Amino acid sequence: MGLSNTIKRISLDVMEVVKRPPQVYPIAAAAPIFTIAGGPVWIKGLFFFADEAVDDAGGGTTMIIQICGVPADSAAPTAIATVINGICVWPLITGVVPIPNVLANPMPTLLAVAASCFGQVAGPGDITLAVGAASTVGMCSFYCVYYRMNPNSNIEVV
Amino acid sequence: MGLGTTVKRISLDVMEVAIRPGEIYLSADYAPGNLFTIVGGPVWIKGLFAHVTVALENSGFTGAITVCGVAMQTGAVVLNSSLNDIIMWPLEATAGSVIIPNVAANPMPTLGAVVNNFIGGQLAGPGNIALTINGNLVSTLVFYVVYYRMDPNSEIVVA
Numbered sequence: 607m608g609l610s611n612t613i614k615r616i617s618l619d620v621m622e623v624v625k626r627p628p629q630v631y632p633i634a635a636a637a638p639i640f641t642i643a644g645g646p647v648w649i650k651g652l653f654f655f656a657d658e659a660v661d662d663a664g665g666g667t668t669m670i671i672q673i674c675g676v677p678a679d680s681a682a683p684t685a686i687a688t689v690i691n692g693i694c695v696w697p698l699i700t701g702v703v704p705i706p707n708v709l710a711n712p713m714p715t716l717l718a719v720a721a722s723c724f725g726q727v728a729g730p731g732d733i734t735l736a737v738g739a740a741s742t743v744g745m746c747s748f749y750c751v752y753y754r755m756n757p758n759s760n761i762e763v764v
Numbered sequence: 765m766g767l768g769t770t771v772k773r774i775s776l777d778v779m780e781v782a783i784r785p786g787e788i789y790l791s792a793d794y795a796p797g798n799l800f801t802i803v804g805g806p807v808w809i810k811g812l813f814a815h816v817t818v819a820l821e822n823s824g825f826t827g828a829i830t831v832c833g834v835a836m837q838t839g840a841v842v843l844n845s846s847l848n849d850i851i852m853w854p855l856e857a858t859a860g861s862v863i864i865p866n867v868a869a870n871p872m873p874t875l876g877a878v879v880n881n882f883i884g885g886q887l888a889g890p891g892n893i894a895l896t897i898n899g900n901l902v903s904t905l906v907f908y909v910v911y912y913r914m915d916p917n918s919e920i921v922v923a
Contacts, residue, residue, distance in 0.1 A: 621777040623914055655806045655889050655914075691832065691889040693806065709832035710888040712856055713808060719881035749806070749914055 621650070622752050624761045628657040628745035631737045636672060638732035638764040639748055645756030649726045651713045652678060652696040652733070652751070654688075658744025661687040665740030669704070671696055674731030679704050683738045690744070699723035713751075727755065732764070779810070780911050782920040786817050786904040789827075789897055796830070796896040798923035799907050803890055805915030810885040811872045811908070812836065812853040812893070816845045818904035825899035827863070829853055832891030837863045843901065851905070856882045872910075887914070892923065 626639055652671065654660075661667035668683030677700040686706040688694050694706035697718035705715050714724060733750065750761055784799055812829065826840035835857040843865050845851055850870040854861035854877035861877045864870055873882060893909065909920050 621912065623776045625915060651884070653887060691891060693887045693889060695887060708834065709891060710834035710886050712882055712884060713887045714884045716858065716881040719883055724883070751914070
């Protein structure tokens with residue numbers, strides 16, 4: 607097997623982490639935060655880190671995330687208030703709520719594992735975020751942890 | 765994709781192990797006291813354990829650990845263990861997720877943690893990993909944290 611093939615094969619074993627730079631998220635309908643391109647990926651985790659207190663003013667900010675149109679949470683607006691340095695983890699499976707506001711937070715969430723979800727395979731498309739009720743007060747950074755299923759697969763920040 | 769980007773991406777896939785050198789833990793310093801500090805960004809902690817390296821740990825005193833203030837077990841347990849034993853932390857606090865001391869070969873994650881659906885690891889941002897003991901231990905313990913960085917700047921350093 608040539609070097610090129612070896613590198614291609616090894617590269618698929620690399621756990622990838624894509625980070626969306628910190629920002630304040632205003633109220634918005636579903637809009638892409640990441641895009642899956644080039645082929646399928648195996649998403650192992652999706653969370654935000656609160657660079658600042660997110661919605662600590664009682665604004666009741668809610669979030670809903672979809673992967674290629676498939677709900678990655680309960681599909682109902684979920685309050686995501688989180689203290690600075692806190693983490694909010696998405697379950698990646700429909701019908702299960704995300705877990706916000708914890709300084710040390712299991713990934714996958716305990717509820718996701720109880721629902722037998724250990725990761726999500728998805729092809730090209732968008733990972734979208736809908737923000738409701740109120741804009742976030744502080745900035746947060748979204749992270750997506752994944753493996754590429756094809757040498758051309760990738761998740762990019764939108 | 766350039767070489768720099770490639771190296772950064774691959775580097776996040778490296779399983780990191782932070783090792784705190786052997787120490788006899790005294791309650792004056794650890795009630796609580798910091799073992800490690802998370803800096804630079806979030807980490808995904810996959811394991812946390814201590815290796816008993818010098819003598820029988822038979823003080824009869826208990827230990828418990830928090831990560832960024834969050835309990836990593838249901839409650840403190842007596843850490844008594846034989847030489848070379850592993851004391852394993854469950855990394856979460858649901859009932860049944862208890863610290864397992866006094867075993868020479870110890871599952872990670874603990875069986876109790878897995879029963880409680882804890883299979884992946886614990887995400888945490890910058891903060892401290894702190895130990896609380898309720899009396900002076902007598903053996904030397906070496907603490908290990910196994911983790912992945914979620915950001916090129918993330919790291920766990922010995923406190």
